[in-house]
Amino acid sequence: MALLTVSDLTRDFGGLRAVDRFSFAVEPGEILGLIGPNGAGKTTVFNLITGFLRPTSGQIFLEGRSIVGLRPHAVIRRGIARTFQLVKPFPRLSVRENVTLAAFTHEPTRRRAEELAGQLLERMGLGDRLDAPAADLTLGAQKRLEVARALATRPRVLLLDEPMGGLNPREVDEASVLVKQIRADGVTVVLVEHVMKAIMRISDRVVVIHHGEKIADGPPDRVVQDPNVIAAYLGTRVA
Amino acid sequence: MRRAAAVAVVAVLMMAPPFLTSNQFLLHLAITVLLWTLLGVSWNLLGGFAGQVSFGHATFFGVGAYATMILYLRLGLAPWYGMALGGAAAVLVSLPIGLICFRLRGPYFSLSTLAVAEIVRLIALNWDALTNGPVGLLITALPPVRLGGRVLDWESKAPFYFIIAALAALAMLATWRLSRARLGAYLLAIREDEDAAESVGIDTVRAKVLTLALSAFFTGLAGGFYGLYFRYVDPDAVFPIALSVEMVFIAVVGGLATVIGPVIGAVFLTTLGELFRERFQVGHLIFYGLFMMLAIRYLPEGIWGGVRRVWAVKR
Numbered sequence: 001m002a003l004l005t006v007s008d009l010t011r012d013f014g015g016l017r018a019v020d021r022f023s024f025a026v027e028p029g030e031i032l033g034l035i036g037p038n039g040a041g042k043t044t045v046f047n048l049i050t051g052f053l054r055p056t057s058g059q060i061f062l063e064g065r066s067i068v069g070l071r072p073h074a075v076i077r078r079g080i081a082r083t084f085q086l087v088k089p090f091p092r093l094s095v096r097e098n099v100t101l102a103a104f105t106h107e108p109t110r111r112r113a114e115e116l117a118g119q120l121l122e123r124m125g126l127g128d129r130l131d132a133p134a135a136d137l138t139l140g141a142q143k144r145l146e147v148a149r150a151l152a153t154r155p156r157v158l159l160l161d162e163p164m165g166g167l168n169p170r171e172v173d174e175a176s177v178l179v180k181q182i183r184a185d186g187v188t189v190v191l192v193e194h195v196m197k198a199i200m201r202i203s204d205r206v207v208v209i210h211h212g213e214k215i216a217d218g219p220p221d222r223v224v225q226d227p228n229v230i231a232a233y234l235g236t237r238v239a
Numbered sequence: 240m241r242r243a244a245a246v247a248v249v250a251v252l253m254m255a256p257p258f259l260t261s262n263q264f265l266l267h268l269a270i271t272v273l274l275w276t277l278l279g280v281s282w283n284l285l286g287g288f289a290g291q292v293s294f295g296h297a298t299f300f301g302v303g304a305y306a307t308m309i310l311y312l313r314l315g316l317a318p319w320y321g322m323a324l325g326g327a328a329a330v331l332v333s334l335p336i337g338l339i340c341f342r343l344r345g346p347y348f349s350l351s352t353l354a355v356a357e358i359v360r361l362i363a364l365n366w367d368a369l370t371n372g373p374v375g376l377l378i379t380a381l382p383p384v385r386l387g388g389r390v391l392d393w394e395s396k397a398p399f400y401f402i403i404a405a406l407a408a409l410a411m412l413a414t415w416r417l418s419r420a421r422l423g424a425y426l427l428a429i430r431e432d433e434d435a436a437e438s439v440g441i442d443t444v445r446a447k448v449l450t451l452a453l454s455a456f457f458t459g460l461a462g463g464f465y466g467l468y469f470r471y472v473d474p475d476a477v478f479p480i481a482l483s484v485e486m487v488f489i490a491v492v493g494g495l496a497t498v499i500g501p502v503i504g505a506v507f508l509t510t511l512g513e514l515f516r517e518r519f520q521v522g523h524l525i526f527y528g529l530f531m532m533l534a535i536r537y538l539p540e541g542i543w544g545g546v547r548r549v550w551a552v553k554r
Binding site: 050052071072073074076077081082084088089090091092093097100101102104105110149150152153 | 421424425427428431432434435436437438439440441442443444
């Protein structure tokens with residue numbers, strides 16, 4: 001059975017249909033790339049799955065149980081964690097505290113939560129910045145902090161919203177390695193990304209969304225040759 | 240351990256004044272400072288830790304004051320139980336207010352609390368049957384209370400001093416506990432970023448409503464105390480916007496999200512207010528306002544925040 005199933009998901013903003021009968025499934029252990037041109041509805045899909053927005057209609061199931069209508073904190077506690085496209089650290093709190101707060105979801109004592117936070121931050125290469133305020137980190141480091149924070153909730157599915165946006169090429173390579181590591185640890189990953197080269201390289205499967213609708217779903221090498229996808233990104237030739 | 244010792248020292252200091260002086264005016268001044276301390280500390284729970292800036296806390300003060308007075312005058316309930324029930328009444332009122340206003344964030348939340356406070360003030364002003372309207376409620380004499388074989392002298396300020404000192408100490412203790420509890424950490428997360436707080440599994444609405452209730456409880460107790468101390472309440476005395484704003488000032492000037500900050504704020508602003516009133520008389524509020532502007536410009540973390548920063552640099 002699919003780990004996460006989205007079926008006929010629809011969301012209207014006033015007269016605008018941002019997501020239109022969008023369906024896809026995430027299999028356990030895969031890295032799924034969700035791509036599409038600007039304004040295609042990718043982030044809206046993430047916001048719908050994590051409860052930050054309510055769908056106009058449609059269903060979302062985690063291991064067969066509906067999670068529609070749950071508030072974000074409850075969705076996270078069911079095992080779906082996320083990062084944000086525009087990073088949202090707790091700026092005046094320390095790097096360690098940022099992650100400790102997330103570890104409280106399953107570690108009742110502060111000592112254990114801080115231990116887990118330390119381990120995760122070490123892995124994200126932030127072991128030497130534990131006491132710095134999160135606001136002092138570079139954008140790349142803040143993105144890694146958000147990943148550590150999301151992982152500290154012990155998710156089964158991790159939704160990454162443009163983890164590589166705004167990073168330099170070296171940081172993009174590091175981020176790719178990191179995503180593969182996370183999957184190797186047993187966390188299923190869905191990522192929205194604009195950095196095409198990276199997403200094509202690390203995704204097992206790619207879903208393409210355009211004007212809120214799914215236009216392609218398959219292995220990266222097949223999706224890039226799909227005429228609909230090419231048309232969505234490059235436009236169609238006026239004959 | 241060091242913090243526990245500090246708390247003990249503060250507690251002893253707080254109980255000392257009536258043993259040092261029987262000057263009624265000085266005691267009255269000390270009672271005023273402690274009443275404002277209690278209010279600043281209460282407001283700081285929600286405004287300082289959770290970053291939810293309420294401009295409507297006079298509501299809880301007024302509800303506490305009226306509940307205490309009405310319970311005594313209409314039902315003959317001993318005012319000391321009435322004061323506790325005043326706190327409880329403020330909690331009851333805080334729940335719907337929280338559930339409504341916390342749907343909004345930032346400045347919109349602040350404005351909604353201001354609006355609710357005005358609505359509550361107008362209800363108090365117009366519901367004659369319950370509140371006696373603009374005329375207010377008056378207690379002519381407080382019932383005698385025996386303590387350790389002695390009848391307490393309500394004409395003296397000393398018993399009132401001990402009561403308000405105990406309440407302020409209790410509120411500070413609650414703040415201290417909160418700052419070390421998981422809820423306290425959650426509130427700071429909410430202050431920093433509500434979406435991010437939700438994304439790490441924090442039920443932000445629940446945390447905010449709980450904290451508002453705690454804050455309202457202490458504010459309501461303060462209102463009850465006010466009613467008994469002055470033996471008179473009317474809507475303009477206990478529901479004014481100025482009262483809500485003063486609570487904000489005390490916490491901000493003293494230092495947000497700290498145990499001691501609002502205490503410093505209360506001592507400082509009450510003393511300063513009295514000084515200005517004495518010296519400048521008519522125009523004293525102009526100087527008060529000027530001082531507030533300077534404080535916010537140059538000490539954005541409050542007096543206590545500034546002190547701590549200087550300490551950190553020296554060490």
